Amino acid sequence: MLRLLFLLLDALRSAFSSRADLALENLALRQQLAAFSAGGRRPRITHGDRWLWIALRRWWSRWSDVLVFVKPETVIRWHRAGFRLYWSWRSHRGRRRPGRPPIDHEVRALIRKMAKDNPTWGAPRIHGELGRLGFDVSEKTVSRYLPRRPVSPDVLRRWLTFLRNHRDAIAAMDFFVVPTATFRLLYVWFAVGHGRRRILHFDVTGNPTAAWVVQQLREAFHFDAAPRHLIFDRDSIFSAHVVSTIKSFGIDPTRTAWGCPWQNGVAERWIGSVRRELLDHVVVLGERHLRRLLIEYIAYHHDDRTHLGLGKATPARRSVAHRPDDEARVIALPRVGGLHHRYDWRAAA
Numbered sequence: 001m002l003r004l005l006f007l008l009l010d011a012l013r014s015a016f017s018s019r020a021d022l023a024l025e026n027l028a029l030r031q032q033l034a035a036f037s038a039g040g041r042r043p044r045i046t047h048g049d050r051w052l053w054i055a056l057r058r059w060w061s062r063w064s065d066v067l068v069f070v071k072p073e074t075v076i077r078w079h080r081a082g083f084r085l086y087w088s089w090r091s092h093r094g095r096r097r098p099g100r101p102p103i104d105h106e107v108r109a110l111i112r113k114m115a116k117d118n119p120t121w122g123a124p125r126i127h128g129e130l131g132r133l134g135f136d137v138s139e140k141t142v143s144r145y146l147p148r149r150p151v152s153p154d155v156l157r158r159w160l161t162f163l164r165n166h167r168d169a170i171a172a173m174d175f176f177v178v179p180t181a182t183f184r185l186l187y188v189w190f191a192v193g194h195g196r197r198r199i200l201h202f203d204v205t206g207n208p209t210a211a212w213v214v215q216q217l218r219e220a221f222h223f224d225a226a227p228r229h230l231i232f233d234r235d236s237i238f239s240a241h242v243v244s245t246i247k248s249f250g251i252d253p254t255r256t257a258w259g260c261p262w263q264n265g266v267a268e269r270w271i272g273s274v275r276r277e278l279l280d281h282v283v284v285l286g287e288r289h290l291r292r293l294l295i296e297y298i299a300y301h302h303d304d305r306t307h308l309g310l311g312k313a314t315p316a317r318r319s320v321a322h323r324p325d326d327e328a329r330v331i332a333l334p335r336v337g338g339l340h341h342r343y344d345w346r347a348a349a
Contacts, residue, residue, distance in 0.1 A: 021062070028056060028066045054082055103145075107135055111145045119149075168195035169228035172267040173217075175208065175235065176274070180284045188294065189213060191220045193227065194266050196315040197307055199298045200225075204291050210239045217245055226251050231264050273301075281339055293336075300335040304342040321345050 031052060035043035053067075057076070064072045107130070114126045121129075123143035130137060173191040180186060189212075190202035201220030205212060221227070226249045232238050233256045246253045256263035278297045284290045306312045327348035332341040 024056065025062070025066055028053075051082070103137055103141060107137060108145050110135075111142055112147055115146050122146075168193075170194040170231065171200060171221075171227040171229070172231040172264050173220075174232065174264060174267040174271065175237070176271045178204075178279060178284055178290055180286060180290075184286075186284065186287060186290055188290070189216050190267075190270070191216075191230075192267055192270055196317075197266065197270070197310060198302060198315045199270070202294060202298070204287050204294070206287065208237055210237055210241050213237060213242050214245045217242070217249070221249050221251065228252060229254055231256065231267070233261070233264060234258060270301075278336060278339065296336050300340055300342075304335055305340070 031049060035045060035049060110130070111126060114121060114129060118125070123139050123146060126146070127137070127139040127142045130142065171191055171193050173189065176188050178186045178188060184206065186204055186206055187208045188202060188204050189208065191200040192198065193200055201216060203216050203219075228251065230246055230251045231254050238255075243253050261268050274294075274297065278293060282293060284293070302316045303314060303318060306314055306318075321344050323345050324347045328345045329348070330343050331346045332343055334341055
């Protein structure tokens with residue numbers, strides 16, 4: 001009964017449909033029948049079939065009603081791929097290769113000549129001089145073809161000396177996020193000194209606020225332990241209240257630029273070390289668990305872990321262990337639950 005009803009409805013629809021609509025429907029059904037005939041149970045789809053259905057989707061509103069051999073999403077994907085091919089062809093037509101056309105060899109040679117003749121000139125100055133000569137190039141293009149000048153060893157030496165003389169007066173603070181086993185997010189605040197890479201203070205919370213950060217600053221920089229400068233990013237939690245508190249300690253607050261985490265490199269490097277050496281190997285259960293793990297890791301970080309920035313020494317200035325006798329052997333002392341080890345000499349029994 002239902003089958004008969006559907007046949008009657010289809011006949012009524014066909015009676016009221018236009019001849020063009022019926023012709024398109026017959027074309028679509030015949031094309032799909034041909035695809036099934038060529039491929040068996042899995043239709044064989046050619047490029048012509050794809051272009052036909054792209055055209056049907058573009059010009060016929062009922063294209064999805066008669067579509068059987070693929071999903072409508074597949075035809076839409078074909079259409080988008082054809083769109084990309086069309087505009088790729090339009091972009092590359094008349095060009096030997098894609099992208100922006102290269103500048104003339106004469107201009108490149110002139111850029112290098114100006115840079116050689118004028119060592120103090122940068123890209124803006126050379127770009128202006130080229131504009132006075134009638135060359136239409138961008139400043140970025142000029143900077144791309146400038147020869148790289150090696151940094152003077154004296155400049156590097158002076159900069160390193162400056163950092164060594166001031167790093168004991170610099171500290172940094174930052175946050176990082178740790179997910180727990182129950183998908184809760186915990187926030188770790190810490191302050192690190194630049195001089196010996198020591199973690200001055202840290203704490204864990206699930207709901208960080210500006211008032212909570214102020215309390216951590218009071219615990220980290222009490223009495224005369226405050227540094228001269230404190231570096232931190234532009235996180236909204238470091239509000240005006242936090243900045244005023246920092247200034248009340250006699251500390252000069254220094255914010256990094258937007259999107260420039262490398263300007264707080266010491267803090268960012270410690271976050272990376274914690275993730276690689278601890279958090280990537282454990283599943284945190286909660287605040288107490290994370291706090292205990294960080295206490296163990298910071299003790300290892302201070303007393304046992306060597307640092308390239310400290311000449312491969314430790315923040316706590318770990319002394320060199322000397323071999324007590326010829327029969328002594330090296331033993332491994334586990335740290336952070338066995339994730340890391342410290343090695344020392346043990347005299348023979």
